[in-house]
Amino acid sequence: MKKIFQLAFLLSILAARVAVAQDDGIVDKIVAEGTDNSQLEVLGHQLMDVIGPRLVGTPQMKAANDWAVKTYAGWGITAKNEEWGKWKGWERGITHIDMVSPRVATLHGTQLAWSPATPKKGTTAELVTLPEVADEESFKSWLPSVKGKFVMVSMLEPTGRPDYNWEEFATEESFEKMKKEREAQTEKWNQNIKNTGYTTRNINDALEAAGAVGIVQSRWSKGFGANKIFGANTKAIPVVDLSLEDYGMLYRMVENGDAPVIKVVAESKDLGTVPTFNTIATILGTELPNEYVMLSAHFDSWDGGTGATDNGTGTLTMMEAARILKKVYPNPKRTIIIGHWGSEEQGLNGSRAFVEDHPEIVENLQALFNQDNGTGRVVRISGQGFLHSYDYITRWLEAVPKQFKNELETDFPGTPGGGGSDYASFVAAGAPGFSLSSLSWSYGNYTWHTNLDTYDKIVFDDVRNNAILTAILAYKASEDPEKTSREKSVLHLNSRTGEPMTWPEPRSPNRDGGN
Known part of the structure; x- marks a missing residue:
């Protein structure tokens, strides 16, 4: 009986070793093939x-x-x-965005997902930025002024350099100053959006209803050349995202009274459901x-x-x-x-x-x-x-x-x-x-x-x-x-x-x- 038990024990060890060998064989083959x-x-x-x-x-x-x-x-x-x-259902087409006044420049940007198209020849119009408002009534009083205009709905970023770039090259004092100014600017911007009675998710609805011909945004992703691209959230007017660099240029021009005009050609197809x-x-x-x-x-x-x-x-x-x-x-x-x-x-x-x-x-x-x-x-x-x-x-x-x-x-x-x-x-x-x-x-x-x-x-x-x-x-x-x-x-x-x-x-x- 003892010999039978020993034989069974040895056979179980052998079987386990064979199983391990087979197992290792599959793993080795996976590694080799991959x-x-x-x-x-x-x-x-x-x-x-x-x-x-x-x-x-x-x-x-x-x-x-x-x-x-x-x-x-x-x-x-x-x-x-x-x-x-x-x-x-939606299909993206060509997006072309140009500044046509006070000078000509091709801008870097694209229409957002599910954006409505412009007319075939595009839409040409002046730009306006969101005003500082004290409350919802002030915003409602301003809204009619967007008729026939492109509206810029993103904050002007104070820097286009990622923080790691500042950390590498700026003085500690300069970096800290920039961060404090940016924090204050962001807090002020967010409060102003809140004062309008809308959010960044639904303000486009109000602008579209007031007669804006398009929305221009720039959702910077905190990296060189990187912007977040999501959905348009409009029913009939196009929404485009511009690079931080071009958005900032246009924003400063509006704020300084230079009256920039852009032309947007956004071809897309609504394919139904x-x-x-x-x-x-x-x-x-x-x-x-x-x-x-x-x-x-x-x-x-x-x-x-x-x-x-x-x-x-x-x-x-x-x-x-x-x-x-x-x-x-x-x-x-x-x-x-x-x-x-x-x-x-x-x-x-x-x-x-x-x-x-x-x-x-x-x-x-x-x-x-x-x-x-x-x-x-x-x-x-x-x-x-x-x-x-x-x-x-x-x-x-x-x-x-x-x-x-x-x-x-x-x-x-x-x-x-x-x-x-x-x-x-x-x-x-x-x-x-x-x-x-x-x-x-x-x-x-x-x-x-x-x-x-x-x-x-x-x-x-x-x-x-x-x-x-x-x-x-x-x-x-x-x-x-x-x-x-x-x-x-x-x-x-x-x-x-x-x-x-x-x-x-x-x-x-x-x-x-x-x-």
Whole structure:
């Protein structure tokens, strides 16, 4: 009996070693495929350079959906576009902005998303700035003066140099003086907007109703050449964003009585209401096909640049990870789903719709990995408030070679994300969704929602790192003999309210937006 026990023990050790060897073999193949046969640059060119920005409701968004389905098919992966709602259809055309008096100059700017078009020959008019007002009545008295004018609705920035540039070259006294003056100017501007009875979100409505022919803004992003580009929020008149440099020049000219006149040609098409989609790709599981591992990234973007780091790089990470897995791990234990979500930028709408429409997947979700904060290598994973997340995420990370995780920090059990990106849609439903949070690369100032979010800002070495890391995590989550625990931790007190934090509640998507 003793010999039988010893033999059984030796066989169990041998089996474990064989399993480890097999496991290491898959990981090695993932690393080799992701390193030696990366498709990231090709995918990035096709998505960012050729298709371009992917504003929800635009033909470019639908082109991206169709391209992804075709690309997955070429890799032998089943994919489909799944309609989740409808949105205002719009197509960007040419934007040309010129100062025509008192001298001629071509200005740097663009129309905002969903901006109405100008007449074919453009609109030529003088500029006015918002006045200082004491109250709503004073503003109402001023409003008729905007008729037939372009109205400038952004504060004149006191400097076009980022703070880090001041820190490098200015005297300490000069830098402190600038910051105090800017702070005072900003506080005064914000109070003046409040005095009008409007906010920066709805003041355009009042200006349009009063007869303005267009709105001119400049939402500087605190970096050289970077402006935030969002939506127009008007019904019939165009809204354009100008570079800090050109906006400042025009603003000073207005304030000094130089009466600048600009001509704006903004060609765009209102396409009515159009369907909008998530692109869903699937690698069917062999042993547990009704349990799921998900790779997640939003597909849509704003359209000031080409959506390269928000969220082209997240999209490329998940597509490349799926390609690698299909090649070296074609028969996963659990089904692997890749979700490319629509309308994340307007409130996680695509992923919230998926959660609402597919409770059977959410209920049987082993793990979801989402990436959505720029091109940098992943440096942080939070347990999102799941009490036992340490056990399984740490177990999966053990298989990742050091060079792909040597900067990675973890936070367990962490706290549940209430928004920010699509993993939060799943966390709110009690499903283990995790954010693969990236190193900054000046994301907030230079590429997040800006005119500079373009292909050249992608750091492909970091994205390669992320694709390999994601593929290994997905492989390990798929093969794990244990199903992940969804037990929630006791949340700590909210530092602002002193009350216990609560788990975020699921929210329904906006399925009929933009109108």
